[in-house]
Amino acid sequence: MAMRFFLIAASAAVLASAQAPPSNSSECTAKSFSLPSWLIEDVKYDDGAVSFDVSNRAIDFAESLVCKTKETGLSACSIQGKRWANNTLEASVETNSESTTFYLKQSWTCNDRGKTLIFTAAGNSSAAIDYDAPVLIKGSLTSPVTITPAYPAGPRGHDSPGCTSKSETPSWTLSAVYFTDKPGDGNNSLPFQNFNLLVTNPANGYQASCMPRGSVGGQPDLSSLSCAGYEFQGTVGQYSIVTAAGFDPDTYAFTLNQTWYCDDTDAARPLQITASGTTTLPLTCTTSPGPNNRTSRYCTIERSSLPLDGNLATVTTLRPYALEEPIPPTRDGCTLTSIFNPRWEFSHFQTTTSGDETEDDSTSGTVSFEVILAAEDRGFQYPIPIYQGEALEGEEEGWYECDIGADGGNGLPLWPYKCSFRYDAEGQGLELKADWACRDLDRENPINFSGVTTTSVDTTLTCETTASGQSRCTTDDPGYIWVAPITDVTW
Ligand SMILES: *[C@@H]1O[C@H](CO)[C@@H](O)[C@H](O)[C@H]1NC(C)=O
Ligand SMILES: *[C@@H]1O[C@H](CO)[C@@H](O)[C@H](O)[C@H]1NC(C)=O
Ligand SMILES: *[C@@H]1O[C@H](CO)[C@@H](O)[C@H](O)[C@H]1NC(C)=O
Ligand SMILES: *[C@@H]1O[C@H](CO)[C@@H](O)[C@H](O)[C@H]1NC(C)=O
Ligand SMILES: *[C@@H]1O[C@H](CO)[C@@H](O)[C@H](O)[C@H]1NC(C)=O
Ligand SMILES: *[C@@H]1O[C@H](CO)[C@@H](O)[C@H](O)[C@H]1NC(C)=O
Ligand SMILES: *[C@@H]1O[C@H](CO)[C@@H](O)[C@H](O)[C@H]1NC(C)=O
Numbered sequence: 001m002a003m004r005f006f007l008i009a010a011s012a013a014v015l016a017s018a019q020a021p022p023s024n025s026s027e028c029t030a031k032s033f034s035l036p037s038w039l040i041e042d043v044k045y046d047d048g049a050v051s052f053d054v055s056n057r058a059i060d061f062a063e064s065l066v067c068k069t070k071e072t073g074l075s076a077c078s079i080q081g082k083r084w085a086n087n088t089l090e091a092s093v094e095t096n097s098e099s100t101t102f103y104l105k106q107s108w109t110c111n112d113r114g115k116t117l118i119f120t121a122a123g124n125s126s127a128a129i130d131y132d133a134p135v136l137i138k139g140s141l142t143s144p145v146t147i148t149p150a151y152p153a154g155p156r157g158h159d160s161p162g163c164t165s166k167s168e169t170p171s172w173t174l175s176a177v178y179f180t181d182k183p184g185d186g187n188n189s190l191p192f193q194n195f196n197l198l199v200t201n202p203a204n205g206y207q208a209s210c211m212p213r214g215s216v217g218g219q220p221d222l223s224s225l226s227c228a229g230y231e232f233q234g235t236v237g238q239y240s241i242v243t244a245a246g247f248d249p250d251t252y253a254f255t256l257n258q259t260w261y262c263d264d265t266d267a268a269r270p271l272q273i274t275a276s277g278t279t280t281l282p283l284t285c286t287t288s289p290g291p292n293n294r295t296s297r298y299c300t301i302e303r304s305s306l307p308l309d310g311n312l313a314t315v316t317t318l319r320p321y322a323l324e325e326p327i328p329p330t331r332d333g334c335t336l337t338s339i340f341n342p343r344w345e346f347s348h349f350q351t352t353t354s355g356d357e358t359e360d361d362s363t364s365g366t367v368s369f370e371v372i373l374a375a376e377d378r379g380f381q382y383p384i385p386i387y388q389g390e391a392l393e394g395e396e397e398g399w400y401e402c403d404i405g406a407d408g409g410n411g412l413p414l415w416p417y418k419c420s421f422r423y424d425a426e427g428q429g430l431e432l433k434a435d436w437a438c439r440d441l442d443r444e445n446p447i448n449f450s451g452v453t454t455t456s457v458d459t460t461l462t463c464e465t466t467a468s469g470q471s472r473c474t475t476d477d478p479g480y481i482w483v484a485p486i487t488d489v490t491w
Contacts, residue, residue, distance in 0.1 A: 028110035029117060030328035031058040033336065033441060034149050036121035036139035039320060040102050045129065050093055050100060057325075058119075059108055067093045074103070101126040104137055113340050117144045133268035134320040145335065145491065147442035152237035154323040155261045156229065157204025158270070163262035166203035170275035170310035172256060173200045177301045179283060181249060183294035195222045195247045197254075199308075204260055208243045222247045238327050239272070239318070252281045256308060261323055268320040277310035331376035334414055334438035338449045342486035343374040344432065347383055349457050349480070351425065353471040367400075367423045373414035373436065374483050384415040398422050402434075412440050428457040434486070449491045455484035 036058050043052040050069055055062040067077035077091040090105040105122040121139030140148040157163055177197040184191035193212075200207045210227040212220035227243035243258045255278045263270035285299035332340065346369050353365040370383035385405035392399040402419040419434035432453040437446040459480050463473040 029113045032119045034326040034328045038137045040135040069095045099126050099128050136321045145447045151324045153235045154237050155241050156206040158261045158323050159264045163264040167273050172308045173305045175305040179299040181297040183290045210245045254281050270318045270323045272316040274313040275310040277308045333377045333440040337375040342489050343483050344371050345374040345483045347481040350474045381414045451486035451489035453484050453486050
């Protein structure tokens with residue numbers, strides 16, 4: 001059985017590699033931020049030398065290298081053949097009797113975003129001397145920002161020990177099976193059918209809940225059930241487990257199709273496995289008399305779970321390390337917004353002036369507003385309120401510290417963590433000096449940005465006197481928002 005399984009896998013591999021997506025040089029920047037990494041392939045050991053091919057997964061770069069291995073310690077490598085224009089690659093290896101460690105450092109440029117950025121990344125990885133699959137070297141960037149990009153977790157259970165071997169004889173466990181069939185009376189109550197179950201794949205521990213997907217003529221269509229797991233798309237990566245099922249209310253026949261992934265034996269050779277299974281569910285039903293001499297059925301299985309044996313349909317070898325390969329974002333988050341199009345979005349601007357006539361109006365007022373980085377991808381973040389804090393002195397006379405509102409969010413704020421501002425009531429001019437941090441690319445190592453904004457509240461403020469004698473001025477349109485660029489951005 002095992003033999004047959006791997007024969008299928010090997011023949012499918014040819015198919016899969018031919019379908020590898022072409023690299024898209026216009027995504028140079030997005031890929032360089034999310035997957036600076038290399039594949040080492042075709043490693044050959046010769047007398048006192050090791051040769052291999054290296055390709056950069058972020059850009060269209062591939063070269064063949066040769067390294068003269070000394071007795072011990074690091075050996076520098078040289079590129080064979082043509083030089084790569086404007087890209088620098090430093091490579092070295094360290095070889096002992098059992099394994100080789102590859103060290104890489106490379107700089108390259110991307111200019112697909114209007115602004116030319118120089119990327120520098122470095123990484124290392126070891127492989128046994130007799131290992132013949134591609135070796136992945138994950139890179140950490142040191143330019144233009146210092147980050148180690150996060151990798152997605154991949155589809156559920158893909159690397160759990162035994163995933164591949166258990167998948168050779170596919171099976172599932174069915175549980176929580178419920179079938180309801182209530183005929184309609186022909187006038188008022190409509191006929192109603194429902195079917196639910198849980199399906200668990202023991203190879204990867206993945207559990208999906210199946211329910212009717214849509215309806216045919218107002219009736220749920222039980223022949224096409226939709227099955228969903230509890231995975232969060234954001235961290236799964238580009239391959240997610242897909243389950244489809246169907247149930248026949250007349251024969252109790254249940255069919256299941258599922259596609260899942262295993263790379264527990266070798267992440268360089270990830271498998272995509274599709275299998276299907278069919279069974280007649282041993283449903284036990286309680287009935288009650290319904291209208292028109294028809295009976296209503298409520299059915300379930302007596303045991304807590306039921307095995308379902310499956311048949312392998314296809315096994316495909318995907319490209320090396322595909323399951324945890326990061327997906328370059330299509331919309332700019334915190335970091336890319338801060339680099340390419342840094343802007344604050346302001347809202348809820350208001351001034352409050354105390355009724356105290358003894359003080360000059362322009363200094364006794366306090367200003368508040370809400371602000372958020374105008375990123376394309378804001379996740380679940382909303383603007384944070386900024387209140388007027390301590391007055392600054394000396395050279396910063398007229399400026400106030402920001403009293404930043406309660407941090408209601410968590411993970412990835414798009415707000416200043418520190419700022420100061422100055423407001424000119426006469427001309428409605430607002431200046432903001434802000435520091436903010438981005439951790440969308442690397443949660444552990446946030447990138448600190450700072451920049452200044454000079455803008456104005458370009459709408460009419462309407463003032464009213466509150467019960468306590470204060471004068472409060474707000475924008476005419478309470479929903480008025482405006483966006484202003486952040487200049488002199490540094491990090
Ligand atoms: C490359 O990416 C750009 C932007 O995402 C897209 O418009 C273009 O169609 C892509 N080209 C190819 C060949 O995939
Ligand atoms: C290399 O860089 C130089 C200057 O930065 C530029 O003029 C030249 O066009 C670049 N060459 C290539 C092949 O990109
Ligand atoms: C090798 O890579 C690890 C992370 O994978 C890193 O911590 C270490 O500093 C690297 N070693 C060298 C010599 O670059
Ligand atoms: C359906 O409608 C008919 C005529 O209005 C009525 O006699 C009959 O009792 C109704 N059946 C049910 C089950 O309500
Ligand atoms: C399962 O896959 C087979 C073959 O592609 C297809 O004929 C069948 O309709 C599928 N069943 C379900 C329930 O999706
Ligand atoms: C229900 O069944 C009984 C006995 O079989 C029959 O006499 C009656 O006509 C049926 N009623 C309807 C509405 O079909
Ligand atoms: C970013 O700013 C925070 C808060 O001021 C500070 O603790 C941290 O060390 C800074 N990080 C870097 C990389 O400068």
